[in-house]
Structure formats: structure tokens, C-alpha cells
Amino acid sequence: MEPRDLSMHSVYRAGRGIEEVARDLGLDPDELIKLSSNENSLGPSPKAVEAIRDVAEAVHYYPKSSHTDLIAKLAETWDVSDEQIWLANGGDGALDYLSRALLEPGQAVLVPDPDFTYHGMSAKYHHGTVETFELSEADGFHQSPERVLEAYDGHRIVYLTSPHNPTGSEVTIAEVERIAEATDEQTLVVVDEAYEPFSERESKIGLVRERDDVALLHSFSKAYGLAGIRLGYAIVPEEWGDAYARVNTPFAASEIACRAGLAALDDEAFLEETIETARWGRAYIREHLDAETWESGGNFVLAKVGNAEAVADACQREGVIVRDCTSFGLPEHIRITTGTREETPRAVETINEVLADVRG
Ligand SMILES: *Cc1c(COP(=O)(O)O)cnc(C)c1O
Numbered sequence: 001m002e003p004r005d006l007s008m009h010s011v012y013r014a015g016r017g018i019e020e021v022a023r024d025l026g027l028d029p030d031e032l033i034k035l036s037s038n039e040n041s042l043g044p045s046p047k048a049v050e051a052i053r054d055v056a057e058a059v060h061y062y063p064k065s066s067h068t069d070l071i072a073k074l075a076e077t078w079d080v081s082d083e084q085i086w087l088a089n090g091g092d093g094a095l096d097y098l099s100r101a102l103l104e105p106g107q108a109v110l111v112p113d114p115d116f117t118y119h120g121m122s123a124k125y126h127h128g129t130v131e132t133f134e135l136s137e138a139d140g141f142h143q144s145p146e147r148v149l150e151a152y153d154g155h156r157i158v159y160l161t162s163p164h165n166p167t168g169s170e171v172t173i174a175e176v177e178r179i180a181e182a183t184d185e186q187t188l189v190v191v192d193e194a195y196e197p198f199s200e201r202e203s204k205i206g207l208v209r210e211r212d213d214v215a216l217l218h219s220f221s222k223a224y225g226l227a228g229i230r231l232g233y234a235i236v237p238e239e240w241g242d243a244y245a246r247v248n249t250p251f252a253a254s255e256i257a258c259r260a261g262l263a264a265l266d267d268e269a270f271l272e273e274t275i276e277t278a279r280w281g282r283a284y285i286r287e288h289l290d291a292e293t294w295e296s297g298g299n300f301v302l303a304k305v306g307n308a309e310a311v312a313d314a315c316q317r318e319g320v321i322v323r324d325c326t327s328f329g330l331p332e333h334i335r336i337t338t339g340t341r342e343e344t345p346r347a348v349e350t351i352n353e354v355l356a357d358v359r360g
Contacts, residue, residue, distance in 0.1 A: 035337040036323040040225030045270040051263035066258035083241030091219035091232030099126035100247040110155040114328040119159040141167035145178040161192040166335040168296025195298035197223035212239040224264040231257040281338025300337045314354045
């Protein structure tokens with residue numbers, strides 16, 4: 001027997017793991033600086049670590065109250081109702097819930113190109129189709145309403161990401177509002193705010209409170225340092241928030257994830273240090289890297305280096321793992337996650353040496 005025809009589905013290509021690279025190169029993992037997956041360079045929130053240890057003895061229970069408590073806490077934080085918080089196994093899981101709740105077979109979603117690939121992948125898993133609007137290097141990869149609306153043709157979901165992965169570009173509240181106004185009544189505009197905590201701009205949450213056609217995506221993987229836990233959520237309009245009960249996988253987030261998330265939300269000192277370090281790091285990279293870079297609202301910087309695969313490979317041999325953006329459709333660009341205050345200058349120095357070598 002065989003599974004159904006999966007040839008139209010692609011394999012998610014994550015940045016390479018530190019053990020994997022260390023093994024390949026015969027290096028000690030401690031000598032490597034991993035700046036390829038936009039993870040938190042400071043590690044996890046210490047309060048979350050403590051909560052994870054404490055919950056170990058209680059994991060034979062289903063996560064009932066912790067799930068409810070985390071939803072309530074997030075609803076309070078964002079000043080929305082509990083039904084509007086769609087908790088999930090990572091932001092990726094929340095994308096699946098949006099697909100399940102919105103897409104009829106054959107309906108299309110519109111995503112930027114380049115883009116975080118799971119927006120489109122999730123739509124395809126749910127029997128939808130994917131179309132793109134092109135971002136242009138010349139205008140800083142801006143997701144402008146003109147570009148979006150030129151490509152728009154009654155799509156069921158329009159995805160924007162702000163700050164955008166992998167380019168770092170951002171959109172304003174007014175721009176999102178213009179897109180939501182100009183698209184059909186049955187089109188949902190989703191703003192992926194996985195990197196919103198790092199931005200100096202305001203969240204688009206006001207539009208979710210005011211309208212029935214704008215939703216946000218948030219994640220604990222980046223700013224809270226909990227990528228390994230898999231915890232994220234969508235914030236959806238009040239009018240149809242109750243659809244969650246019909247589409248979610250039972251106990252959408254684990255007891256460990258919910259307890260860690262609750263603790264991380266209380267760890268303001270950690271969040272503040274994370275944001276400060278990332279903002280410092282992205283400014284440092286832009287100032288000192290010997291390559292063209294783009295302004296970024298996230299914990300990473302896009303740089304144009306020529307042959308991205310060759311540069312990323314050479315950096316890796318020197319112990320610095322960066323993301324070759326070829327799989328994003330940017331074969332001349334790498335994406336560098338901000339590291340700690342020690343790692344970032346060391347990484348920039350290494351990348352600069354590699355660039356000098358490559359350029360001869
Ligand atoms: C990391 C990321 C997410 C969510 O990741 P999870 O680990 O599944 O929470 C969503 N969107 C973008 C653009 C990302 O980079």
C-alpha cells in the first residue's frame with residue numbers, strides 16, 4: 001500500500017542543529033555559534049525552566065487547568081476574550097487551525113515570496129492552493145498594499161509577516177488596514193507577529209479588536225526562548241472565535257508547554273534582556289558586516305553575500321552556523337540570527353573573514 005499522492009507537498013527545511021553540524025565537522029558543539037534558526041541566544045526563560053522542572057511529577061494528567069489558565073492570561077494581556085486565543089502546538093499548529101477553520105478544498109491563500117514556508121504548506125495540507133505576491137529587493141522587500149492588492153484575487157487568506165522572515169521588513173497598522181478594507185468580506189488577513197516583541201512598532205492587535213477579518217499569529221519560540229516546547233497561538237476576531245472548539249486537536253498544547261508559557265509570561269526581566277540584546281545585535285551586524293544588509297525589526301539580519309551556499313558552508317567550517325536563504329528563493333542572501341553580546345562580534349568577524357576569502 002501507499003500514502004496518497006504527496007508530490008505537491010514540500011519538506012520543511014529547518015536551520016541545521018548544533019549537534020548535527022558538530023558531528024559532521026568533528027567539532028565540539030560548545031565551539032559552535034548557532035545563528036541559523038532565530039532562536040533565543042540567551043537560552044530559555046529561567047522562570048520557564050523552573051516551571052518545567054516543577055511540573056514533571058504531574059504529567060500523568062491531561063493539561064486541563066493549565067490550558068485554560070494560559071488562554072485566560074493571554075486574553076488578559078491582549079485585552080481580548082478567551083475565545084479569541086487559539087492556543088496550539090507552536091505557531092505552526094495555530095496556522096493549521098486557521099487553515100482548518102477557513103479553507104474549503106481548492107480555496108487559495110496569498111503569501112509573500114520569499115516567505116516563512118509553513119504558511120503555504122499548511123494551506124496545502126488542508127487541500128487549499130497557494131499563490132504569491134513578489135517582494136522586491138529594490139524597495140527593501142516591503143509588503144506594500146499595492147503589491148498585495150495587485151496579486152489579490154478573492155483569496156480566502158492573505159498572509160503578511162511583520163517583522164518579515166527572512167528579510168526583517170515591517171508593515172504599518174495603516175497598511176494592514178488598507179489591505180483588509182480592499183479585500184472581500186470573506187478574506188482573512190493574517191499578520192504573523194512571531195517576531196513582534198523585537199520590533200519598535202506597535203502590534204496590529206487593535207485591528208483584531210475592531211474588525212472581523214484580521215487575525216495575528218504569535219509564538220513562544222523566539223522572544224521567550226521556548227522553541228523546543230512547541231507553543232504558539234493565533235488571536236482571532238471575536239465574531240468567530242468559538243470555531244476553535246470545532247477545529248482544535250484535543251489538548252492543543254501540553255502540560256509542560258502551558259506551565260512553561262505561564263511562567264515565561266511572568267518573566268519580564270528575561271523578555272526585556274532578550275529584546276535589548278537582539279536590538280543591539282542587529283544594529284551591530286548592520287554596522288560591522290562587510291556586506292549589504294537590510295533594516296530588520298526581528299532578532300536577525302538579512303545580508304547579501306553573493307553565493308550564499310558557499311558562504312554559509314565556509315562560515316560553518318569556521319564554527320558559525322548561519323542560514324543560507326536559497327530555500328527561500330534568495331540564493332545570494334544569508335540570514336544571521338543575533339547572538340549574545342560575546343557571540344555576535346565573533347560571528348561578524350568570522351563572516352567578514354570568509355567574505356574577504358571568497359571575494360579574493
Ligand atoms: C518561527 C516562526 C513561526 C512560529 O514558529 P513556532 O516555533 O511554530 O511557534 C511563525 N512564523 C514565522 C515567520 C516564524 O519565523
